[in-house]
Amino acid sequence: MDKLIEVLQQLVNGVSLGSIYALIALGYTMVYGVLRFINFAHGDIYMLGAYSGFLLAPLFAQTFKFGEFDTFTPENTLFILCGAGLVMVLSMAICAGIGVLIERIAYRPLRERPRLNVLITAIGVSLFLQNMTQYRLGADPKAFPQLIPVHVVEGLGNLTILTSQLAIIIATVILLIILRFVVMRTKLGLAMRALSLNPTACSIMGVNNDIVISFTFALGSALAAAAGILVSMDSPSINPLMGNLPGIKAFVAAVLGGIGNIPGAALGGLIIGILETFVVAIGFPQWRDGIAFAVLIVILLFKPTGILGRVEREKV
Amino acid sequence: MLKSLMLEIQELEVAYGSIIALHRISLLVATGKIITLIGSNGAGKSTTLRSVSGLIRARRGKILFEGEEITNRAPHSIVGMGITQVPEGRMIFSNLTVLENLQMGAYRRKATAEIKKEYDHMFEIFPRLKEREKQVAGTLSGGEQQMLAIARALMSKPRFLMLDEPSLGIAPILVKTIFSKIVEINQQLGITILLVEQNANLALEISDYGYVLETGRIILEDKSAALRVNSLVKEAYLGG
Ligand SMILES: Nc1ncnc2c1ncn2[C@@H]1O[C@H](COP(=O)(O)OP(=O)(O)OP(=O)(O)O)[C@@H](O)[C@H]1O
Ligand SMILES: [Mg+2]
Numbered sequence: 192m193d194k195l196i197e198v199l200q201q202l203v204n205g206v207s208l209g210s211i212y213a214l215i216a217l218g219y220t221m222v223y224g225v226l227r228f229i230n231f232a233h234g235d236i237y238m239l240g241a242y243s244g245f246l247l248a249p250l251f252a253q254t255f256k257f258g259e260f261d262t263f264t265p266e267n268t269l270f271i272l273c274g275a276g277l278v279m280v281l282s283m284a285i286c287a288g289i290g291v292l293i294e295r296i297a298y299r300p301l302r303e304r305p306r307l308n309v310l311i312t313a314i315g316v317s318l319f320l321q322n323m324t325q326y327r328l329g330a331d332p333k334a335f336p337q338l339i340p341v342h343v344v345e346g347l348g349n350l351t352i353l354t355s356q357l358a359i360i361i362a363t364v365i366l367l368i369i370l371r372f373v374v375m376r377t378k379l380g381l382a383m384r385a386l387s388l389n390p391t392a393c394s395i396m397g398v399n400n401d402i403v404i405s406f407t408f409a410l411g412s413a414l415a416a417a418a419g420i421l422v423s424m425d426s427p428s429i430n431p432l433m434g435n436l437p438g439i440k441a442f443v444a445a446v447l448g449g450i451g452n453i454p455g456a457a458l459g460g461l462i463i464g465i466l467e468t469f470v471v472a473i474g475f476p477q478w479r480d481g482i483a484f485a486v487l488i489v490i491l492l493f494k495p496t497g498i499l500g501r502v503e504r505e506k507v
Numbered sequence: 508m509l510k511s512l513m514l515e516i517q518e519l520e521v522a523y524g525s526i527i528a529l530h531r532i533s534l535l536v537a538t539g540k541i542i543t544l545i546g547s548n549g550a551g552k553s554t555t556l557r558s559v560s561g562l563i564r565a566r567r568g569k570i571l572f573e574g575e576e577i578t579n580r581a582p583h584s585i586v587g588m589g590i591t592q593v594p595e596g597r598m599i600f601s602n603l604t605v606l607e608n609l610q611m612g613a614y615r616r617k618a619t620a621e622i623k624k625e626y627d628h629m630f631e632i633f634p635r636l637k638e639r640e641k642q643v644a645g646t647l648s649g650g651e652q653q654m655l656a657i658a659r660a661l662m663s664k665p666r667f668l669m670l671d672e673p674s675l676g677i678a679p680i681l682v683k684t685i686f687s688k689i690v691e692i693n694q695q696l697g698i699t700i701l702l703v704e705q706n707a708n709l710a711l712e713i714s715d716y717g718y719v720l721e722t723g724r725i726i727l728e729d730k731s732a733a734l735r736v737n738s739l740v741k742e743a744y745l746g747g
Contacts, residue, residue, distance in 0.1 A: 378614070385600045385611050392598035395560055397586030397615035397663055 196349045201472045202465065207356040207425070209464020210363035214418035215441035216448065216456035217370065218290075218411025224387035224451040225407045226302075228309055232293060232316035234438015236286050236412045240419025241335065241429040242324060243282035248336040251277060258337040263354060275338040279362070279420045283413035290412025291405045299401070317434075324431035335427035338420075355425035362421055366414060367457060374453060379406050387451060440467075440483040447490055449500020458498065462486075512574070513538040513667050513699045514559065514590075519568035521551075521558050528554040530723045531568060536667070541693050541700045543710040543731065545744055546720035552703040553595050555720070556669045559701075560592050561585045572667070587615055592669035595703075597656040601645030605636055608644050608655055612662025622662070629658040632688060650681035657688065661696070668692065669701045674709065682706070686713055707744035711735045719744070 215237050222230045248257055255274025260267055297316050301309040341355045374380040382403045386393045393400055422437075423429050444463045448455025463483050470478045478485075490497060514536035521529040528551045536542045546552050557563045559570055561582040570578045577585055600608050609629060613622045630637035633654040639647060644655060653673055660668060670689065674682045690713050693700050704710035711717055711731040719727040719740060727739065734740050 381603075381607060381610060382614065384603060388600045388602055389598050391562060392594065392600065393611070394562060394582035395586065395592055395594060396611045396659070397583045398611075399581070399583040
């Protein structure tokens with residue numbers, strides 16, 4: 192029985208960590224879908240999401256009494272969620288704008304060039320964002336303001352789930368549902384799917400491909416920003432380099448799920464998160480960061496198209 | 508400007524890097540007609556259509572649509588003017604459903620009620636598509652994919668439709684059907700057509716006027732009926 196609880200406990204930890212990877216991985220995979228390009232600066236958008244929250248929270252701290260509640264109660268829950276939600280949505284909007292701007296300034300001029308040029312540029316953008324953040328806001332870790340009270344959720348017996356973990360999981364589920372609606376039910380979502388199948392055909396349908404690409408960057412960046420906020424609620428210390436490791440792990444998650452495949456990225460994120468948690472739990476904490484790379488090597492060797500990926504059809 | 512001219516290509520030169528694909532070709536498409544452009548592999552037929560659609564830049568020359576210059580405009584704004592094409596190899600969206608493909612065709616149109624009616628219209632013209640509405644387009648047969656590609660292009664409500672080798676890789680019996688649909692689209696919907704074909708026989712049968720393209724140059728043009736009995740055309744394109 193204790194074993195079962197223990198496994199369940201690690202599973203919850205893994206899912207909440209995996210949710211973060213999933214949210215970041217979606218941006219990699221969507222951008223890859225429309226541009227066939229890995230945006231190596233994507234992990235830094237996640238970092239900027241956290242910093243946006245860090246800078247925005249003080250503006251609403253009084254109105255929403257950030258840090259003044261010790262626990263969730265039936266009376267204050269809605270109020271707290273409104274405040275945290277507002278900071279999250281605004282951060283998502285800011286990062287969506289930054290993502291669109293980066294594509295416009297750094298990537299679009301290189302679109303007709305060899306793929307390697309834009310890949311190197313993306314690494315440059317990543318370094319720029321990290322160094323700019325260090326320069327403007329300092330290289331030292333910052334304490335992320337408390338948007339929601341973090342405590343153990345009551346009534347779960349021996350299972351220790353923090354409110355912050357629950358927030359991550361619930362917010363991720365909501366975001367995934369919204370994303371699914373956007374991709375499957377809206378005109379821009381349809382254009383995104385069509386663009387990833389055949390850009391030329393999209394053009395001759397009258398689609399302005401640039402707008403669809405901007406939209407994709409906005410969507411991916413907003414999800415990464417949400418991940419940055421959510422993670423900072425759970426471990427409230429942020430720094431300009433915090434995007435590096437999660438960024439790379441989320442990239443592995445996207446490859447694992449099948450790069451370009453949206454459900455695949457979400458699935459891949461969860462798997463990496465759960466694996467990472469279990470590797471630590473069974474006594475190999477030194478493998479915490481290594482496991483993602485081990486997974487990457489295994490997929491590249493045995494199933495380069497990923498779990499849900501399809502073999503790329505020959506271009507006519 | 509002459510209202511009876513739908514498309515006018517003047518001295519168009521297009522190159523891929525250092526390889527010149529079109530050597531200053533000129534071509535006219537009269538409103539309401541079916542014009543055909545025939546020529547063998549690599550003659551530059553697709554390149555011509557691509558430059559009209561704005562998919563490749565013209566190095567020299569002009570393209571006019573109803574008297575208005577459209578040379579090197581963005582592809583999406585060219586579609587907005589009423590020009591569309593069924594590209595070589597069909598380029599249907601293989602992972603989208605038949606209906607979603609049609610939806611993509613209507614991308615620039617706003618009125619949803621009208622678009623709904625348009626689906627039904629397409630299914631009237633191509634009944635085979637109706638039965639496969641929810642099917643993923645990549646699973647259709649070659650002929651059905653061609654029908655879908657044509658229907659998808661029509662969804663933008665074009666005034667001018669270009670078709671790039673619609674007979675390519677399709678069973679002969681379906682080719683007949685597709686060509687009769689092309690005539691129907693021209694006559695009943697009043698859409699002007701520029702038809703690119705290697706199957707010169709059929710193309711000259713249904714068209715009013717034809718151009719013969721050879722290695723990037725127009726070497727011959729005439730009424731289609733006249734081209735069919737032209738000895739050069741007979742020898743090179745109609746199998747003697
Ligand atoms: N993307 C490209 N890059 C370089 N050269 C190209 C490209 N596309 C076409 N060409 C060249 O331009 C010339 C014209 O090609 P185009 O595709 O227009 O011919 P086509 O008449 O449509 O031939 P087909 O009947 O085989 O479709 C050919 O010599 C071809 O090799
Ligand atoms: Mg061709």
